Amino acid sequence: SKDASKEKNDKVDKAAKKNDRETKEVHVSGVKIFYGSQTGTAKGFANELSEEVKSLGLPAEVIDMKDYDPDDQLADECISKSVCVFLVATYTDGQPTENAEWFCKWLEEASTDFRYGKTYLKGLRYAVFGLGNSVYVGHYNTVCKNVDKWLWMLSGRRIMTRGEGDCNVVKSLNGSIQADFLTWKVKFLNRLKTLAKGEKKSCSGKCKTEGSCKNKRKERQEEEKKDDLVESSSDEDESGLPDEKKTVLDVEDLGNIMNSVKKSKEESQRDGQMVKLSKLNGVQKIEDEGERREMITPALREALTKQGYKLIGSHSGVKLCRWTKSMLRGRGGCYKHTFYGIESHRCMETTPSLACANKCVFCWRHHTNPVGTEWRWKMDPAEKILEDALEKHQNMIRQFRGVPGVKPDRYEEGLAVKHCALSLVGEPIMYPEINNFIRLLHHHQISSFLVTNAQFPQEIRYNLVPVTQLYVSVDASTQDSLKKIDRPLFKDFWPRFLDSLKALGEKKQRTVYRLTLVKSWNVEEMQAYSELIALGQPDFIEVKGVTYCGESSASSLTMANVPWHQEVVTFVQQLADMLPEYEIACEHEHSNCLLIAHTKFKMDGEWWTWIDYERFQELIQAYDESGGQQTFSALDYVAKTPSWALFGAQEQGFDPAETRFQRRNKSKDISGC
Secondary structure, rough: HHHHHHHHHHHHHHHHHHHHHHHHHOOEEEEEEEEEOOOOOOHHHHOOEEEEEEEHHOOOEEHHHOOOHHHHHHHHOOOOEEEEEEEEEHHHOOOOOHHHHHHHHHHHHHOOOOOOOOOOOOOOOEEEEEOOOOOOOOOOOOHHHHHHHHHOOOOEEEEOOOOEEEOOOOOOOOOOHHHHHHHHHHHHHEEEHHHHHOOOOOOOOOOOOHHHHHHHHHHHHHHHOOOOOEEEEEOOOOOOOOOEEOOOHHHHHHHHHHHHHHHHHHHHHHHHHHHHHHOOOOOEEEEEEEOOOOOOOHHHHHHHHHHEEEEEOOHHHHHHOOOOOHHHHOOOOOHHHHHHOHHHHHEEEEEOOOOOOOOOOOOOOOOOOOOOOOOOOOOOOOHHHHEEEEEEEHHHHHOOOOOOOHHHHHHHHHHOOOEEEEEOOOOOHHHHHHHHHHHHHHHHHEEEEEEEOOOOHHHHHHHOOOEEEEEEOOOOOOHHHHHHHEEEEEOOHHHHHHHHHHHHOOOEEEEEEEEOOOOOOOOOOOHHHHHHHHHHHOEEEEEEEEEOOOOOOOOOOOEEEEHHHHHHHHHHHHHHHHHOOEEEEEEEEHHHHEEEEEEEEEEEOOOEEOHHHHHHHHHHHHHOOOOOOOOOOOOHHEEOOOOOOOOOOOOOOOOOOOOOOOOOOOOOOOOOO
């Protein structure tokens, strides 16, 4: 009959439509990758993840959080079938990065605002990976934890456990933040493939059935056993429903958890032992040296090598300063040549510790070096570091043999290192064998210029042997501004800073405050600077306009923050007027730097700021041979300052024996030292 035929056709049509619908149904429309980045790492991870997602045949979009309006757009993600990934870094004091500030503020307020309601983001599927540094105790990855929590409070569905990357290579579970991200990324991509197929989340292991499910559970437990400590579930079930809490625990899971707790306890006890035994400059070495990680990770090695470092062992480096190259060509030396008579072409710039306890906004290495508050890495012997540093430095000098413009006599002199600037990057005083390293320098007739960031007062006061000249960086004059500019790791950074200045004042050899002026940051703090100078009574105060090193998202500095030379001069004149026993002595206009000196170095109306290096070597030898009994002071190894180096001289600190070379394109400042 016609009716029977029609009914049959309708069934066929419905079946066809159903098949059509099933084949066309899209479970994941694409992936939106949001990033909150300050140094560019999170942005790099976002782009990397985007390419991987696209290779799976899914659309991917990378979104800067500052360009996204969550109020208008985020609810749309609940119905768009997209998966949202949040790669967020934690910045100073556990705050979001500048580009993520508004997004996080909105999310926090929405999560507790009744006008949005608890189900505002129901249907949103998301994953979170945080970028943090565990040396900032109390602030580690707080932003990613908060973003995860706020999205969950609005009924977003977490598709996988939050990942937490650690910049601290000592504690990073995979050895570096890049490796942490890679581990998390592999899991995310596997989860994404499952979602794209329309499969639900794999069995949680709570069902009563036997067979293959149980086998799968065992396999999964083996895989996840390693990650028990790193992966945080925020104490909620990953189903994302706020009213479902984990209240039941499998007995067989209990063994894994207890093993993890035991492992964690053992690790913390071992870490505690490391802390006790890793006293800076101490003689006692930790027994389990083999268990420590190397400071230079493969990613760090690549980044520093690109910047021109020659890396030594597992934590040291040497680099050729641009002034070394300049003086080889007879084009003038750095301000240390003008102020203290250093021969720039015979100066080796090195560090026995790439690690630092600060993350200064004007860091001219763009924060590629590791940070830490104590020595927690494998350690190379001082003899090996110096031997390799000299060899690598000489090899870099040899590359200038026969180069047009390089003076043959300067080339020969350059091969014999006479000065060592321990100011390359990081905090050399953190290296436990720093005293041995300094003694070896003096044994090789090499003068020592050590720079410290004033966070290790005990080492300055009690442990450090005499150096030719001891510098301390005074980057700001108040607690708030120092925190903003140096971004120190120590919570008690200000007492440490003040105590370091006092310790400097107790030294008998030459001491220097190095003030880095950042226009619109710290120029207004004149009175506070003068009080800090009174505290440490340094022999000299170097005042330098900050060097602009190109754009870095690690800092908000631009050329607008760089004071011009005349502005630095004005500041220094005002500062010198406030200091009863100090006057401006020298100027180096080329590198935007001036020297204020204590008037004890002005004898019979003439300045003696230069150093008699041969006399210093005689004095330090006598000191060492007498076991420290035969001491000496800064005035025992002075030399007369030439007229061209003095403030107000026509040469403005440029040695007339050299030939001034003006770059055609002066837009890029690549100053060293």
